[in-house]
Each structure stands twice: as C-alpha cells, then as structure tokens.
Amino acid sequence: MDDQSDVYTDNSQNPADKLQIKNDWQVLSPVAILYFTVSVFKHLFGNLIYLIPVLAVSYKSVLEHPYIWLPSILVMFALITLFAFVSFKVYRYRLTEDNIEIRSGIFNKKHLNLPFSRVQNVKIEQPIYYRFTGHACLQLDTAGSAKNEAKLVAIKLSFAQELKTLIQNQVPNDIMDTDEHNISTSTTELGVGSADNLGQQEKVLNQRKLSDLVIHGITSNRIWIFLGGLAPFYDNMFNSISEWLSTLGIELTELFNLQTRSLFEVGLYVLSLTMLVMFVLIGFSVIGAIVSFYGYTLSKLDDKYIRRSGLFTKHEVSMRLSRLQMIVQKQDWLDVLLKRINLKFEQTHSFSQNQNSSAANSKIIVPSIKPDESQALIDDAYPNNSLNNLVCNDRFTPISKGFILRNILFILMPVWLVITSFTIMNDKLMTSILVSVLFLGLCGLVVLRWKRWGVAKDKHFVYLRKGLIGVDYYCFPTYKVQQTQFKQNLFMKKRQLATVKFILASGSLMVPMINENLAYELINDGLYQVESCQKSWM
Secondary structure, three states, X not given: OOOOOOOEOOOOOOHHHHEOOOOOOEOOOOOHHHHHHHHHHHHHHHXXXXXXXXXXXXXXXXXXXXXXXXXXXXXXXXXXXXXXXXXXXXXXXXXXXXXXXXXXXXXXXXXXXXXXXXXXXXXXXXXXXXXXXXXXXXXXXXXXXXXXXXXXXXXXXXXXXXXXXXXXXXXXXXXOOHHHHOXXXXXXXXXXXXXXXXXXXXXXXXXXXXXXXXXXXHHOOOHHHHHHHOHXXXXXXXXXXXXXXXXXXXXXXXXXXXXXXXXXXXXXXXXXXXXXXXXXXXXXXXXXXXXXXXXXXXXXXXXXXXXXXXXXXXXXXXXXXXXXXXXXXXXXXXXXXXXXXXXXXXXXXXXXXXXXXXXXXXXXXXXXXXXXXXXXXXXXXXXXXXXXXXXXXXXXXXXXXXXXXXXHHHHHHHHHHHHHHHHHHOOOHHHHHHHHHHHHHHHHHHHHHHHHOEEEEOOOEEEEEEEOOOEEEEEEEHHHOOEEEEEOOHXXXXXXXXXXXXXXXXXXXXXXXXXXXXXXXXXXXHHHHHHHOOOXXX
C-alpha cells in the first residue's frame, strides 16, 4: 500500500480538499528506511562525547588489530540497517478529520493520538537525501511536552504541504486586537481560507546573503564546545602535528626555546600560531552557519511567519503571530563592533526541546541583521513597541548598585581571601598574584553585568536589557505573562529593593534588585493586563 496514493488526489484547486481522510492505517514509503538509518547515526554521533575517553585509551589497539575491529564495524552497520528496516515496518499512521494517530517503536511501543486543535507549530524538513525523491518530514509541535510531538517521515512534499494547510485550518484562530496587530487571522499559509483571501501571496520580510552568514559564523563562534570534547586527544594531536611539521623542516621545540631565541621571537611565534588556530576554528564556525542558514528567507502570510533555510536539509518553520511570546535582540561583543544583531522570535520551549532537531533549525532566528532591519521586523510584529526609543535614549531603569556589593563582597572576596592566604602561607607568591588578577577581572565583569541590566515598560510591553560585554534586549507583551514572582530577603528589604521574575511560555526573565515600588508596579500592571485583556497567550 503506497503511503500517499490512497490518501489524496489532485482533483481540487483547494489543497485542503485534496485530502481524502480514511480510517485505515497507512504505511510509509520505503525511502523511510534511509531516514531511520540516518537517525540512528545522528543519535550515535550525538552521544560520541561520552565515548571519547574510551576511544582515547583504545584507539591504538584498534589500529593494531584491524582484523578484529573491522568485522565488528561491519556487524554494527548491519544491525543499524536491520533496526532501520524494522522501524519502517512497524511505523503506521492514520488520519481522521480532526486528529492524527501514529504507531511506532520496536521494543518500546508508542501510540500517539494528537488532535489538530492542540498543534502549535507545523514544521516541514526536507533532508538532502529526500530532494531526489520529492519526500519530506512533517513535524507537529504542541504546547505541551516535547514527548507528545508527532512526526511523519518520508511523505510526499506536496502531501506534507496539503496536510499542513488542513491542520492549520482546524487550529482555532485567536481574536487579535486590530489596533495592536493590524492583521486578519482567517487565511492559511497556502492561501486557503475565506474567499477574500484566496490567492494571497507571501510577503518576504528578510533574506540573508552569503556574506551575512559569514559574519554570523564569525561573531557566534561556538567551536569551543568542540575543543572541549577533543581535550583527551590534545597530546596525541600535538605529537602528530609536530611529526608532520618535522618532515617539512619545522621544529616546534626549537621555535619556542627561550634559550636559543629571544622572548620577542617566541611571543611572535605564539601569536602567529594562535592566529592560525583561530582562523581554522572560525572557518568551521562559518561553515556551520552556512549549512544551517543557507538560502534564508523570512516571509509572512497574513498572521504567520515562515522561515525557510538549510543547505543540506531544507527546513521550513511557521509560527502564528498569536503564538509569539517574546522578541529578543542579541549582540555578542563582536556583533556590537560590527553593528549586527541576532533577532529571535521566541515561542514555547517544547519545540526547541525536541532532540531530533537542533535548536537553530527549530526556531525563527534572523541571523546577523543590521539594527534598522531588526527594528523593522520588531515593528511588524509589535507595531506599538517603544524599544528603539528606549535604546537610543537609554531610558532603562538600572538595577541597584547593591548588586555589585553583594557579588563582590559576599561571593568573590571571601573566596579570594581564602585562596590568597593559603598561597602566601605556602610561599607561592606568583600564584597569589595570578589569583588576585583573576579576582580583579571578575570584579570588572560584575560591574559590566550591573551596567547592562535594566528594565522599562509602557502601556503594552515590558522591556529588559541584559548582557556582559555584549547586550541583549527582550520585549514581550504584558498580557503574555503567565506568572510573576516577587523575591525579597532581609538585606534587600532593609534597602527597599526586590527581585521580580516574569514567567512566560517561552521561559522566565528575572530583574534583580530594583526599587521595591517599581517591582510592585511591574507585577500589578502585569496581573491587571492578564486579567483585563481578552487576548489569549496562545
């Protein structure tokens, strides 16, 4: 039985009408075997870091006894293939008019029944190995646990688009305030809905060029995580590199020998080698950015934001404007220098928790855009926001300087005093000096953290500013707040200070040590907006 031939036909202009709902269980296309095989490999490589210590100890014996290990590898590949085939055979799905059922699992049987009304987001993925066959994966995300998400694999791309339209037509639209959003919520992503909206085209809001992705790779270098995983191999890697350089007539021990070379020469060699290593690492980061965001397009169709990107695996993520919980402008220190911003449209956490998708490919992120482009996108989502005015005029209320006092006097200084006292008693003056330099550096970071932290509000929104060397701005509608917390210890109560915590569906935000009256004002205004506003947070 073919997976889609019994489910839809092409006799209608309306994509939703193409679906012929049947109650019998459907099987996947045989190309799903490839998907399950790749998934197993991803899972193994995702847990590779836990095997690094074992590999570091045993890799020499693996090379010395290939007649033992090579057959083992072949057996492992055979088992993975068998597992993928059985996973394909046991996978079944069934569609009704208002829900989807999925049966899967070999040892741990799963039966998922997901009503369309609970679907929060619909995501279409097309891995590179499915582009030749015209298949795709459809992922349905709910507002609940990520374990309750549904994923149809190896279905026709056209069928995925039609099913996506059908599901979004059945998800209840939120009643939005036309003064705040100035949109209608009756159309669907493919232009299916009321007769007035048929044929409506997507509006492209932003596209990223290759140069923008290169900048993003440079400014958001996360290769240090990879370096941490390679730590057990450093000695062997250094020896291998030294041997290779020796064949070229370059002796590292000679280059860095202070007995034969001046301190200036050694410092120059160290700087050159560091720059070379950094260049290689940044190259990996740039490649990662291109792979994730190649062909990036952010468009809008009525009340939906649609993000498409990906070099090898094409990702399509859509999100209703009513689902948007918060907008975040993030700038690392390099972003500040280059005047670039990473803009995030935050919704609930469940989608990003899915282990089958990277966080970068499961969220709506606009990488490395200019400040005017960022503000244009924020104004499109939140027309009445005052973020730009607050940033330009620095109208954020700062947190108390008691934040500096608390962290330095009661946290850093006691640790510094204990360590320096111990080192001086043991005649380790140089260690004491290094610890003191580190202490002063951490004190400087505390001051920077205090300087960045601030809060502001207006009639509709709450704005937060955070950061260290870089700076992040958070903007969310007040009525989206699900819970507030007021915290005050004896030290803060004496100085009329308090900490406020806002809990939204996308996460929590904290503002420490602000004026007590301002804390009550933020909480009371938030609770009033939630109780009086008729809009749904979803």
